[in-house]
Each structure stands twice: as C-alpha cells, then as structure tokens.
Amino acid sequence: MERNKLFRDLRTSLIIAAWFSFLLFPLLVMKVSVTSGAALVRFRWERLPGIAVAAFALSFAWRRALEWNEARGDKPSGAGPIAALTARARSALAVKPIRLSVSAVLLAVVAVYPFALGMYHTNIMITALIYVILALGLNIVVGLGGLLNLGYAAFFAVGAYTYGLLWKYAGPAFVAAGVDPGWLFWIALPTAGVLAAVFGALLSLPVLRLRGDYLAIITLAFGEIVRMVLQNSGAVTGGATGISLIPRPWFFGLRLPPRQAATYIYYIAVALVALTVFVVRRIEDSRVGRALEAMREDEIACEAMGVDLVRNKLVTFSLGAFWAGIAGVLLAAQTTYINPDSFTLWESITVLMAVVIGGTGSIPGAIGGALLLKLLPEYFRPLAQYRMLIYGIAMILVIIFKPDGLFPRNRKKYTFEGAPSEGGASPAADGQEARR
Amino acid sequence: MALMELRDVCTYYGNIQALRGISLSVEEGEIVTLIGANGAGKTTTLMSICGIAQIRSGSVTLDGEDISRKSPHSIVAMGLSQVPEGRRIFPQLTVLENLDMGAFLRRDKAMVRVDLEEVFDLFPRLAERRNQQGGTLSGGEQQMLAISRALMARPRILLLDEPSLGLAPLIVQNIFEIIKRINEERKTTVFLVEQNANMALKIADKGYVLQNGSIRMADSAERLLANEEVRKAYLGL
Numbered sequence: 001m002e003r004n005k006l007f008r009d010l011r012t013s014l015i016i017a018a019w020f021s022f023l024l025f026p027l028l029v030m031k032v033s034v035t036s037g038a039a040l041v042r043f044r045w046e047r048l049p050g051i052a053v054a055a056f057a058l059s060f061a062w063r064r065a066l067e068w069n070e071a072r073g074d075k076p077s078g079a080g081p082i083a084a085l086t087a088r089a090r091s092a093l094a095v096k097p098i099r100l101s102v103s104a105v106l107l108a109v110v111a112v113y114p115f116a117l118g119m120y121h122t123n124i125m126i127t128a129l130i131y132v133i134l135a136l137g138l139n140i141v142v143g144l145g146g147l148l149n150l151g152y153a154a155f156f157a158v159g160a161y162t163y164g165l166l167w168k169y170a171g172p173a174f175v176a177a178g179v180d181p182g183w184l185f186w187i188a189l190p191t192a193g194v195l196a197a198v199f200g201a202l203l204s205l206p207v208l209r210l211r212g213d214y215l216a217i218i219t220l221a222f223g224e225i226v227r228m229v230l231q232n233s234g235a236v237t238g239g240a241t242g243i244s245l246i247p248r249p250w251f252f253g254l255r256l257p258p259r260q261a262a263t264y265i266y267y268i269a270v271a272l273v274a275l276t277v278f279v280v281r282r283i284e285d286s287r288v289g290r291a292l293e294a295m296r297e298d299e300i301a302c303e304a305m306g307v308d309l310v311r312n313k314l315v316t317f318s319l320g321a322f323w324a325g326i327a328g329v330l331l332a333a334q335t336t337y338i339n340p341d342s343f344t345l346w347e348s349i350t351v352l353m354a355v356v357i358g359g360t361g362s363i364p365g366a367i368g369g370a371l372l373l374k375l376l377p378e379y380f381r382p383l384a385q386y387r388m389l390i391y392g393i394a395m396i397l398v399i400i401f402k403p404d405g406l407f408p409r410n411r412k413k414y415t416f417e418g419a420p421s422e423g424g425a426s427p428a429a430d431g432q433e434a435r436r
Numbered sequence: 437m438a439l440m441e442l443r444d445v446c447t448y449y450g451n452i453q454a455l456r457g458i459s460l461s462v463e464e465g466e467i468v469t470l471i472g473a474n475g476a477g478k479t480t481t482l483m484s485i486c487g488i489a490q491i492r493s494g495s496v497t498l499d500g501e502d503i504s505r506k507s508p509h510s511i512v513a514m515g516l517s518q519v520p521e522g523r524r525i526f527p528q529l530t531v532l533e534n535l536d537m538g539a540f541l542r543r544d545k546a547m548v549r550v551d552l553e554e555v556f557d558l559f560p561r562l563a564e565r566r567n568q569q570g571g572t573l574s575g576g577e578q579q580m581l582a583i584s585r586a587l588m589a590r591p592r593i594l595l596l597d598e599p600s601l602g603l604a605p606l607i608v609q610n611i612f613e614i615i616k617r618i619n620e621e622r623k624t625t626v627f628l629v630e631q632n633a634n635m636a637l638k639i640a641d642k643g644y645v646l647q648n649g650s651i652r653m654a655d656s657a658e659r660l661l662a663n664e665e666v667r668k669a670y671l672g673l
Contacts, residue, residue: 287540294526294537301524303488306512306541306589 009063017056024051069401110270114263122262126334128374129269130327135354135366136276137323142352143361143409144289145316146296148216150348151203151223155196155321157230157343159328162192164243164338165236171247182250188329196325199226200317208310211299223348231340242339246332265334272330273367276323280363283319292316353391357398359405368407437500439464439625440485440516440593445494445504447477447484454480456649457494462593462642467619467626469636469657471670472646478629479521481646482597485627486518487511498593513541517591521598523582527571531562534570534581538588548588554622555584558614576607583611587618593625594618600632608632612639633670637661645670 028051031042093099114122134156141149166188167181174181207218230237237243248261249268256264283289294302295312303309332338350373358369377387398406438461447455455477462468472478483489485496487508496504503511517538526534535555539548556563559580565573570581579599586594596615600608616639619626630636637643643660645653653660660666 290529290533290537291540293529297526297528298524300488301520301526302537303508304486304512304518304520304524305537305585306509307537308507308509 005067009060009067013056013059013063016059017052020055021048021052066400114266119259119262122266123334124375124378126262126266126269126330127378128371129266129273130330130334131351131354131370131374132273132367133269133276133323133327133330134351135358135370136273136280136363137320137327138351139355139361139363139366140280140283140292140323141316141320142355143366144284144292144296145313145320146292147207147313147316148212149219149317149320150216150345150352151219151221151226152320152324152351153343153345153347154203154223154226155199155324156328156331156347157226157340158196158199158321159192159325160332160338160342161230161237161243161328162195162325163188163329163332164238164246166191167246168238168243180250181247184247185249185329185333188332189326192325192329193322194325196321196328197318200319200321201314203321204314204317208313220345220348223343223345227340227343230343238339240339240341242337244337246336246338248336249333262334265330268333269330272326276326277363277367284363288315353395357394357406359408362405362407362409365405365407365409369405372406438462438497439499440627441497442481442485443495443497445481445484445491445496447480447489447491449480449489454649455484455491458646458649458651459494460644460651460654462625462627464592464625465619465623466642467616467628467640468642468644469628469630469640470644470646471630471633471636473670474631476646477649478631478646479597480649482518482521482595482629485511485595486516509541512589515590515592516595517586517589517593518595519579519582519586519597519599522601523575523578525570525573525578525581525585527569529570531566531568531570531573531581534585535562535588538585539590541589547590551588551590555587558587558617559584576603576611579603579607579611580614583614583618587622587624591624593627596626596628596630598630598632599628600630600635608635612636615639633666634661 025048029044029047031044033040033042093102113125134152137155138149138152141147141152163185166184171181171184174184203219203222207215210218231240233239234241248256249265251261251264283292291302291307291312292315294305294307295309295316299309302312331342335342351370354369354373355366356369357373358367359365373391377384383390402408440462442458442460444457444459445455446453446457458477458481460468460470470478470481480489484491484504487503487506491504494504495502498511498514498516501514503514503516506514526537529537535552539551542548556566561577562580562584565577570578573581583594583596583599586596599611599615603611612635615626615628618624619639628636628640637657637660640657643653643655643657644651645660645666653663653666655663661671
C-alpha cells in the first residue's frame, strides 16, 4: 500500500518534471538575442536537467507532505515530537516557580530591549508592537465576531489623523500658551480610540445584513473611501503630502533626543500592548464575548437566544476599531509624519494575514503573527523583493498544514471519557460530522 | 385569554405568499401542534411568530400584547423561546457554553444554576458531555442540547420546529417523551411544529393541520388522530 503510493508519487512527479521542462523550455532554455538585425537563438541545454530535477523534487516533496498531513489527521493529536514538546512545556509552566521565573525573564528581556539593542532595533520593535495592537483589535472582529473586515486600515488612519490634525490645528495654540505640545499625544490617545470606535459603528450600519463576500467588499470600499477622502481634502488634511513634525509624547517637559524618544515610545507601546491584551482577554471571557462567538457560529440561533444582532455587530466593529485608533496615534508619534499612503489596502491585508497565520481568535496568535510578519521582513531585507511571494507561500503552507494557525487558541478540547450510556450513541454517530 | 394568538397572519417571501391568513391560538399550559407536509408553511409560521420573518398583515399576540412588529430579541425577552429547525447549536462552543447562551438575557445567576441542574436532570447525557464541543455531539444529543438551550431562557412558551428531523425512531420517541415531561413538570406551554403527525398528535392537546399556507383543520389532538382524512394524508394509514 505504502509502496504503491510511493511509486505513484514518483511516477506523477516524473510526468510533472517532463511537463515543466516543456513549459519552461522557451523561457529558460531558449535565448533569443538580436544582433545587427538578425535574431540568433541560443539553446542553453545545460539548464534543462536542473529544471527537470527541481520540478521533480518539488513535486515529489509536495505530494509526500500532503500525504503526511492527511495521515496525521487520522491520528489523535498529542502524538509526535512537537506535540510532546509543547505538552512538556505546558506542564512545566503549570509549576508556579517555573512559570514565575519564565515570566520574569520575559519581562526582563522586554525591559532591557531598547538599551541592549539600540535605536534601529527599537524602532523596528515599535512598528511591530503597533501591528500587535492592530492584530489584537482585528482579532476581535474577525476571530471572535467572525466578520471579515478588509478596511481595517481606515480606523488606523482615523487614529493617526486624529493626532495629526490635533497637532495641526490645536498645536499652535498650545505652543503660544507655552504648554508642551507633547501633551497632545495624551489627549489624542483616548480621543482617537473613541473617534475610531465611532467610525466603526458608522461602518457597521450599512453592513448589518451582509456576510461573507459582500461584507468583505463593503469593508474594502470603506477603507479606500477613508484613504481617498484624506488624500483629496488637501486643505484640511494636507492631502498626499500629509502632516509632518508631529510632536513626540510629553515626557516631564523634556525634549528627548531621538534615541531616548524611541525608547520612551517603545515603553508606551509595550504598556499599550499589555493593556490591549488585558482588555481583549476580559472581553473574551465576558457575556459580550460569548455573544460574539455565538454570532460567529450561527446568526439565526444567536437571534433566537435573544441576542440583539444589530447591537452586537455595532459593538464588534467599534471595539475592533478602538484599538486601531490607539495604534494610529502611536504610529504618528513614532514616525512624526503621516500621509495617506501608510493606510492602503495592503496594510489591512497584512494585519488580516497576521491574524490568520497566527491563529484566528487566539490572542497569542495575533501577537505572534504580527511579530513574525513585521520583524522577519525587516531582518531579511535582502529578500524584500520576494516578500509577496514568501507571504503567499507562507499563507498556503499555514492553511494546509496548520489550519488553526501557528499559535492556535487554546480552546479546551474535552473528550468524553465516561462509560457510554445505553442507546450506544457515540459522539459523531447519526452521521453528524464533528466540526472543528 | 389565550397565551399566544395568531390572527389572519399573511407572510410573503418577495411576491410569493407563504401564509394565507393563518389564525390559531395556544392556551397556557397546553401542547399545541401544527402539522403539515413539506412546504405547507410550518417553518414560516414559526419565523413569523419569532419576528425573523416580517408578516405583511394580521397580528401575533403574546399574552394580549402585539408582537408582530417587535424585533426577535425583544420577543425572546418576553418569554418566547424557539428551538430552530435543524437544531442550530453552536458547534465550537461547549455544551455548557451553549446552555449559557440560552440564558443570555437572564440576570438571575443563582436561578440559572438551578435551571442548569434541572436541564441536566432531563437530559443526563448532556451532563456527561458538558465540556464537549457542541459540534461533536450526535444528532440526537444535539437536539437535546437545542431544547435545553431554549429551556435555559425559562420561557413561558416553547416553540419547537421539527424536533424529529433526521433522528432515529427510538431517539424521536425519547425526545417526545421529554417534551411531554417539560410541559407537565415545568408547566411550560409548548407549540410544536411537526411533520411526524402521529408522534406529535399523541402528546398534544390540540392540533392544527396546515396546507398550502392556510389552516385546513383545527381540532383536539384525539379527534384529529381519529379523523379519516388526516389518517390518510398524514399518518399513512
């Protein structure tokens, strides 16, 4: 059986290798050069074996991987070296002294990070942390509420522009009155959150009856509308040139040099991430969170339970947007410059990808996904031109091999362990598929 | 006064009239069943009562109050719970979390706990599986969960949409016995929509026969069971 499969895979891969050699022949083997009006075709035959071998190896490896993945699904989870390792880590963490020391080490790393690694790395980390906040916020909408939102960057923009416009219009008055304009940051932070939440509620109104594709399209359009409005109302927002010289946050009236300012913002970002995690966890465990999850599972049943769907969706979008607003203020403070190009559809998609790759509905997933997606590209700059390609491949791999994401939500998966009662109905009898 | 009353209810899907003036009444403490063939309008009737489908004319009253223009969640708050067609439990939530959602509108935590024990008493199978994800339950267990979930709202009237759908005869028997028990022990009024006319009429006090969107017959359950026409058309006897 196993041998037959292997044989079949080898054969299919051979055919594919031949087919690819044929397909790529005009591209990679033939080379046409035009010299003095005459076309000269040169055949680079030495390349052909390489193409064939590569196609064969890739095809074969892919097939084996898919089969391994399928076979893995039949076995109960908890087998295999990785599962054993995580199980061991988990049981170790359950011991209090170990847990405490691990958290202490983590805390220490977070605390000394900007001093140990310098400004360049600190700035990269701040950007990553901003994305962590974004991912956590989007996770409320997508992971808990099950509502796809492709216009999330719009709320990010609302946050950043709240700070930017506050600076542009209230800043001179602050300076004239002799008040440090850095105070504006602390005013902008809650204002932006609330304003973004209001925009979230606004967006939720037209999409109340929509789901799936339609919802995605409307949110996408919303994101673009906000960006276009920012770009084209130049008199108010500065148009495509944006707003510059945005002050850094107030720090006891001191004007910090860039390095210290970055460190300071880093700590603010860490604090905000901690706050976000805390609040999102509270939401998850609350009545509202449960209602959101129920809405994701089945809207009609949810309504039959007496959940007000209209209010529920409004709350979902507002809660998600709130954190994007906060993240926007941070971005404006870090870069001291904002323009509409920072809030394209691509930003929305990156955040969504962070949520999905990390594990939809999971807090560690949102954090891990955002850090991965923001830090890796920074440290693999030479590969920058292949970024999209790598993202795409990573996405496909995650969806096939780890559909719950890299750091899935630790939803307690209980199994029935008692004696089966009379009637003999085992779980998943009656032709009911177990849904995961 | 009837607990729930429908008067000349007409419901449309676009231009298609699904209900052609339905009138029926459910007294407090009764089990009333609405039977009919596929496409007769049984589920539409339920949806019209719950406010999920908007009725075009007529009225639905609960305890004398018109609920036909109210939103679904406020109707639930008035003491009307439904077990939707096809069970519609929340597959990824555990049994306990599902039941918790049933008590979503309730603030009396202590009483909710008492009701939870009561529900587990009715369906011991659910107690055994309280921490299992809803989607991993068997069809019969899912139906039990759907009924329990609706009971957790402590409704005055419980609406059931085809609880026998897709279940083995033995399990259907069991479910119907429990519906009867719920009615007797908890004094919950039951409005049961069923295709399985025989089972439904056996536990019901009163029955309505629905055909092509209008009420064809209305009588006590006993007499409907004995009725020649019903026996031919719906009981296959």
